[in-house]
Every structure is written in structure tokens, then in C-alpha cells.
Amino acid sequence: MIRRVVWHVVVLAVLAVMLYPILWLVAGSFKPGASIASSVGLWAGSLTLDNYASVLGPAEIPVWRYFVNSTIVAGGAVIGNVVTCSLAAYAFARLRFRLRAPLFGFMLATIMLPQHVVLIPQYTIFQRLGMVDSFWPLVLPKFLATDAFFVFLMVQFIRQLPRDLDEAARIDGCGPIRIFAHITLPLIKPAMITTAIFTFIWTWNDFFTQLIYLSSPDKLTLPLALRMFVDLQESASSFGPMFALSVLSLLPILLFFAAFQRFLVQGLATSGLKG
Amino acid sequence: MVSARASTLERGRAPAAPAPAKGSYGERPGVAYLFLSPWVAGAVLLTLGPMLASLYLSFTDYDLFTSPKFVGFANYARLFGEDAHFLSAVWATVKYVLLSVPVQLVAALAVALLLNRASRAQGVYRSAFYAPSLLGASVAVALVWRALFSTDGAADQVLSLFGVRTGGWVTDPGLALLVLVLLGIWQFGAPMVIFLAGLKQIPPELYDAAAVDGAGWWRQLRSITVPMLSPVILFNLVLDTIRAFQVFNAAFIVSNGTGGPGDSTLFYTLYLWQKGFVDFKMGYASAMAWLLLLGIALVTTLIFRSARSWVHYGGDER
Incomplete structure (x- = not known):
């Protein structure tokens, strides 16, 4: 006791x-x-409440704009990752095709790849497409399943599901697409939630990519808006509003974490141990 | 049902109806590639292609607006020969990795051991310790750190109680890196969660047997816990090292993008950003990116090599 x-x-x-x-x-x-x-x-x-009043008060670019921008970027990334990573993971985990082994190996290797190695050519591509200073470079890659970590997470999850249901459905005449839609998809919901929450939090926190691609004042996301306080920070009076905006920017993360912490902690533990 | 026919076909039985025409979905390779198509497009257009392109660009002068000019190994020669900032950046990053990763892992293991106890509160505590890992990468927390360790900030106030006067960690070339190291260590929650899951897989009989043989707490830790946990330690070590080499946000915010004072927080990725996106020397930055990849690959290989002598794989692991 x-x-x-x-x-x-x-x-x-x-x-x-x-x-x-x-x-x-x-x-x-x-x-x-x-x-x-x-x-x-x-x-x-x-x-x-003065600090909050001064942050939320009238400004050239109202604060809600940064929230909307961050939400567009994070929301787009979540949808892209959940859809395309689960499709790719199903193919890797359950379907047979000739290039499976080399492609899977390549996918695993890219988990560890520092993004800096592809940064400048990617920037060049988006610049040629006229997409710099828009949200496209931040969202589009997620619709091409470039976050290999989540593909891997879902592969691990699908592999541990029993195959009996798939077999039964196959005997009943279901093809891979219907098996995926009616059997696998409902079963991998926990992995999809884990993917969604991690994607949301990581994109919400992301600073590097947003710093590189976004520059117009009305396109700034929360991390970029917060960064502007660093320049003002020599004057002590800016601490209050800076702290208020910091708290507001962390609030969505804390709320998501409080609501879904079970999925995050379990996702982390399984991806780490059963690798 | 088209797919029904396809699967019957596969089983080698005669189809009841004529073989399915186009649009059938059996276990055909085409279907797999349909599922994979977004990933394949991304792998080719956004990963493999850009990797090769940046390898080529690393041998060129490239400023984004004019076409790249081939210069051979000039970028690499300049990095190692003339660029003192580059060497400072490598040194600052190596120091950061060597200081933050081991301490973070020890803290993670210590807290995991502390929490590894049958209690209903464990889940809540685990989540609370994990929270900094999620928040720590944000600009908001980096700003908090900057304020905590600013001149006359809270850290100074606490230390002055003990008669220590530092006067602004962030502006002191000897202490600025330490602020970033502390922020790195503070985010030990993710490896801690993985350690805790690993601890739960160690069979309790081992400890019972050791206790019968008179092994104390420290002996059990050394002879059972650490060897049994060594695959997990390796996993965390590799992941944390790779991550630590690429830290950017904290250094950017704490030094306001400069890497100062006196290059003391000029992390590798920060210098790469300065070269590529402030000076628009994108060939030079590409060379730095490839050196980063090679450096990380080398260190990871060394860790895996060393693992042969200290990682024990038990019967049912992997």
C-alpha cells in the first residue's frame, strides 16, 4: 500500500x-x-483575457485565416493518406503480383529517406506547375501515398487479420475490389484512425515544408504565423499575444490526442514491435 | 457475377459460362497495380525521379530559374574545402545527435521501467508522458523554449536561486545548443511507449527465477531486462538517430533562422535550407542533401553492425 x-x-x-x-x-x-x-x-x-483579445481582435489578416489554412492543409493530407495508403497497403499485404518483393523493399527503404534528398527537384516540379505559394505541394503528395510509414503501418495491420473471411468471400465469388471494400476496409478502421490522427498532428506541426512553399500573407498557416512573433520577440509586450496564439495552435492537437490517445499509443507500440 | 467466374477459373475447374471478357476482377496482377497506382505514381514522380534528379543537380550550379550548369565535383570540393559554415553545421549536428539521442533513450527506458507496474493509472500516465512527443515538434513549443531560456527568462530565474547566473542561454554560443538538446530529450515519450510495450513481453518467470537465485534489482535489469529489450533498444536507437540528424524547427525558431549565435545552432538541415532557399544555390543544397543521406546510411550501418554484439533475439522475437 x-x-x-x-x-x-x-x-x-x-x-x-x-x-x-x-x-x-x-x-x-x-x-x-x-x-x-x-x-x-x-x-x-x-x-x-487581454492576450487572447489582442490575438483574436481585428488585424490585417485575421487569426481565423491561419486556422482555416492549417485545416485545409492538414485535412487534405489526412484524406490523401487514409485513402491511398490503405489501397497500397492492401495490395502489398494481400495481393500477388510479380514486382511485389522489389516494390515492397523500395517502399520500406523510403520510410527512412530524408525528405531533403527529393526536396529540390520536387520544388522545381511544383514551381514549373505554378503551384508554389499554394496548398497543392503540401496536399498533392499525400494523394500519391508518399508517406511510406503509413503504408507500412497498414500492411502490418492487414497481415495480422485472419484470412478466413477473405477466403470465404472469394469462394462466394468476390473479387479483390469487393473483398477490400466489404471485408478489409471495415476491419482496418483502427489503423485508418491511427493514420488519420498522426497525419493530422504531424501536418499541423509541420513547419519546414510550409515555410518553403507558402509565402503570401493570406496563405500562411499557424506555424508560419507564429514564426512572425520571433522577429517581434525582442519587445517584451509581444509575449502575451504570442503565448495566446501558441495555446490556440496547440489546442486541436491536445483535443485530438485526448480523444484518440488509445489509437496513437497502440499504433506506435504495434508498428514498433511487430516490425 | 463476373468475379465468380474468374475465381472458378483459377481453381482449374471448367467455367460454367464463357470466360469473362474485359472488366473481370480475378486475382490478376492488373488489379494489384490498380490498388497500387497512386503509390507507384508517387514513387516514380516524387521519390525515385527526384532522387536521381537531385543526385545530378549536386554536380551542377542551379538557381531554379536558369538551367543547371554541370560543374563536376566542384560543389563537394567547396563543401569540404572552403565552407567553414558547412563544417560548423556538421559539427553542431553531430554534437546534437550524440548528446540528445543517448540521454533521450535512457530517460525513455527509465520512465518505462517506472511505469511498468500493474496499475489502473498506467494508461493515463503513459499518455501524459507521451504528450510532449506530439507537441514538441511544433513551432509553439519551440517559442516557449526560446522564452524559457531567454535573458532573465524562467530558467535564469530558477538558476539564480542557486547562485548561478547564465544570462540568456539562447544568446550564449556555449549554451544555445544545450537548449535544443533539452527540447530533444523532453520528447522521449515515443520511445518510452515502445519500451513499455517491449517490457510487457518479457516473461515474468525470468524475474521470478532470478529472484530465487538472489539477483537484486540492478542485476535483473542488466541480465534480463536490457538483453530481452535489446531489439527494441536497437529499433529506438536507429529511429531516434535518423530523426535527430534532421531536426530543423527548433533550431530555426530558437535562432530565428540564423543558426546563431556563432553557428552554434546551425543544424545541417538549417544550413541546407539557407543555401537552397535563401541563397538559391540549389545545386549546392542538393550536394548537401546527398551527403546527409550518405551520412545517415553510414551511421545506420554502423549501428546495425554493432548490434550483432549487443542485440539478443530470443526464440519468439520476430
């Missing part, structure tokens, strides 16, 4: 240290005045 209490106390103490930066951010967004960065504590004696 005592051991258990000690365990909880120790875990909670470590957790408190771990989560302090996040709590400090949230607390800071409600702190008044200029002393936000230098105050260690989480409670400044009074609460204010």
Missing part, C-alpha cells in the same frame, strides 16, 4: 517537471503585462 502511494507520488513528480513548460505556456497566456517570460510561477495573482 505504501509502495503504491510512493509510486504515484514519484510518477506525478516526474510528470510535473515534464509538463511544466506546457503549463507555463498556458498560464503565461493568461498573465498580464510584460513579465511573462521572467515569471517562474504559474499564478501571477490575476487572470486576464
